[in-house]
Amino acid sequence: MDKTIPAAVAWAAGRFGDAPALIDPGQARWTFAELAEQVRTVARALTAAGAAPGDRVAIWAPNTARWVLAALGASCAGATLVPVDTRLSAPEAADVIGRSGAGVLIVTGPFLGRDRLAELRATGSPLPEIVISLAAWDELLDRAAGEPGAHTAGEPGIRTAEDAGIRAAAEPGIRAAAVAVMPDDVSDILFTSGTTGRSRGAMSTHRQSxxxxxxxxxxxxxxxxxxxxxxxxxxxxxxxxxxxxxxxxxxxxxxxxxxxxxxxxxxxxxxxxxxxxxxxxxxxxxxxxxxxxxxxxxxxxxxxxxxxxxxxxxxxxxxxxxxxxxxxxxxxxxxxxxxxxxxxxxxxxxxxxxxxxxxxxxxxxxxxxxxxxxxxxxxxxxxxxxxxxxxxxxxxxxxxxxxxxxxxxxxxxxxxxxxxxIKDMYVCGGFTVYPAEVERVLAGLPGVAEAAVIGVPDRRLGEIGKAFVVPRAGHGVAIVEVLQHCRAQLAGYKVPRTVELRAELPHDASGKVLKHLLRESR
CATH class of the missing domain: 3.40.50.12780 (ANL, N-terminal domain)
Structure with a gap:
């Protein structure tokens, strides 16, 4: 297998064939062979919409089968993928999309009570030249596959199948774009969570990914x-x-x-x-x-x-x-x-x-x-x-x-x-405290689902620990119990001075606790 994502899609189709590759529960299923064909259809659709090899394609959408198809299709069209965190606010997402230099944006329709495209427009930030709503996704693919279908008007300003004049791109052109991708070309730009400052786009090649x-x-x-x-x-x-x-x-x-x-x-x-x-x-x-x-x-x-x-x-x-x-x-x-x-x-x-x-x-x-x-x-x-x-x-x-x-x-x-x-460590009375050590002790207390510890200012000791504790469902946890548990297992300077019980803690996409939000809310 050549070390590019387009080559991996083709290799998997040949190697695994009729084995199940992608399941959209309750909706659709694709074998590896079918996945490769559908990915080529996506690549044709993106190319016909105006995307060119070397372009950057941003995707702002949750985990779905369409995300998988869009991402692999973008790679097979010779583009660089720019995934966008679905937890970002519209101004934050607009900033990431703008700084990425994306020429194409694929955005989810209304999801969890939010219309992300409407929110992006409301920021007043310039959007990529090509914006494809997943609400128009099926029609886009039908036309790229050369299949007739009833047209449903897209939202104003979106280049949907009809108003962009999309027609199926020639299959040889798509295959040429996929073959032209090299292992050391940039495959994706992943933006950091930005928990300690402005997010940055980390670039990786196909070979590395x-x-x-x-x-x-x-x-x-x-x-x-x-x-x-x-x-x-x-x-x-x-x-x-x-x-x-x-x-x-x-x-x-x-x-x-x-x-x-x-x-x-x-x-x-x-x-x-x-x-x-x-x-x-x-x-x-x-x-x-x-x-x-x-x-x-x-x-x-x-x-x-x-x-x-x-x-x-x-x-x-x-x-x-x-x-x-x-x-x-x-x-x-x-x-x-x-x-x-x-x-x-x-x-x-x-x-x-x-x-x-x-x-x-x-x-x-x-x-x-x-x-x-x-x-x-x-x-x-x-x-x-x-x-x-x-x-x-x-x-x-x-x-x-x-x-x-x-x-x-x-x-x-x-x-x-x-x-x-490094930035989470704090010094209590001249002694360095590592919050992760305290958090591990707290995790061992029956009834604790999750815990986070931060250092807070103290006039006498410089900093002292504050613990945020989430009880397990159906379990009660008393603050005095938390403190007694810590005193039994930790040196005195490591024991949190205060404990706050919470229903949940703020997290980033990888599940890491956003401690800067805890510091801001203390």
Whole structure:
């Protein structure tokens, strides 16, 4: 298989043929051969709409089969993919789309009570020349496939099938565009979450994106017969590369879920015979604590993968015993490096719970002394930040090491434990406190679903800890109980001075707690 996404689509069609590739639950299903044909239709539609090889195609939409088809179709048309976080406000999304230089925008129709296109227009920001609403998607593809169909008028200002004069582009032209894509061409620009400042666009090549996907699939043992429920958003590196592309290169089936709902997820696991489930610890806890869990047949589950600095060993055991996942793995990565370390099948509970595993996908990992910062170097490290050479130089040093901003340590087997973000550490009475250590202790308290700790100003000690605790569904947690639990397991200076109980915590797309919002709300 050549190291380009168009080549991977064609290779998968030949290798896996009639095996299921993509399932839109309750709607449609595609084999790998059918997926390749549909992707070519999307590429024709985009080309006929005016997209050209080298253009950037932004997608602002939730996880659906259409997202998969649009993304792969854009790649096969020779374009660069720009996924946009669905949690962004319209001004934030307009900023990302504008800075990306996207010439095409594919945007969802009304979703979860929001009309994102109307919101974008209301910002007054210039939109890409070509805007395609998913509301007009079926007609667009019908015309690209050369099929007659009733025309439904599009929204004003959108280049739909009729008002753009779209006609099917010649198949030889599409094949030529796909073949012209080179492994070292930029395949995608993923914008960072922007939790500590303005987001930046991390650029990766086709070779790198497929390298990450292949490494993840090989370690996880992903292959034909697996069905991967994609709750992790496709606009994130983990969802796109360790999800969508990993399935493509391994022959596993993609089953998208637009919004995480524990009851709906349990239904999908049962009806679609899901075998692979990835997401933050809150996802697994939501399933474990759902009152109808025991009424569902979850016997198809075999693998759970999560990203977290540290897990409570009891959670790993519950995922294995109560959800039936024989293998539970943790991994570490970031937008600039997607999957840098990963546990391996067969690792014991302690390794899975307290580390993020060993180097993966060709990465080297080392700890910078004396600061303890995690540094990464390898073939799948981003090329750099879009139009920001200064930020690129600040992140990647002259020897090619990415300075992650995370603090960690390596054990004698090379397993990485991320103890915190450099900016999350605080000093209490002259002693450094790593919130992740405190959070792990809190996670071990029965009745706690999630916890986050921040440092807050204190006149006497400089900073003191404040804990935000989310009780598990159906469990009560008293503040005094939380404090007593911490005092029994932590040095005095690490014990939070205050505790706030909350129904939920704010998260980014990867499930990471947005601590800057907690600091602003304290």
């Amino acid at each position: 497929l390298g990450v996907a292949t490494a993840w699939a090989e370690i996880a043992g992903l292959g034909p017969g697996d069905r991967h429920l994609m709750v992790n958003p496709f606009f994130s590196g983990f969802g796109l590369k360790a999800g969508l592309l990993a399935c493509l290169v391994s022959g596993a089936t993609i089953v998208p879920q637009a919004v995480f709902d524990p009851g709906r997820t349990l239904d999908l696991v049962e009806t679609e015979r899901i075998s692979v489930l990835t997401g933050p610890p809150t996802l697994h806890l939501g399933l474990l604590d759902h009152p109808d869990r025991t009424g569902h047949d979850l016997s198809s589950l075999r693998l759970a993968v999560t990203e977290a600095a540290m897990l409570a060993p009891s959670l790993v055991t519950r995922i294995r015993d109560d959800l039936g996942c024989r293998t539970v793995l943790t991994a570490y990565g970031l937008t600039e490096a997607v999957v840098a370390t990963m546990c391996r099948p067969g690792d014991d509970v302690r390794t899975v719970a307290s580390t993020s595993g060993r180097a993966a996908a060709g990465f080297e990992v080392r700890i910078d002394r004396p600061g303890g910062e995690v540094l990464l170097r390898g073939p799948n490290l981003m090329l750099g930040y879009l139009d920001d050479p200064e930020a690129t130089a600040a992140a990647i040093d002259a020897d090619g090491w990415l300075h992650t901003g995370d603090v960690g340590r390596l054990d004698e087997h090379g397993n990485l434990t991320v103890t915190d973000r």
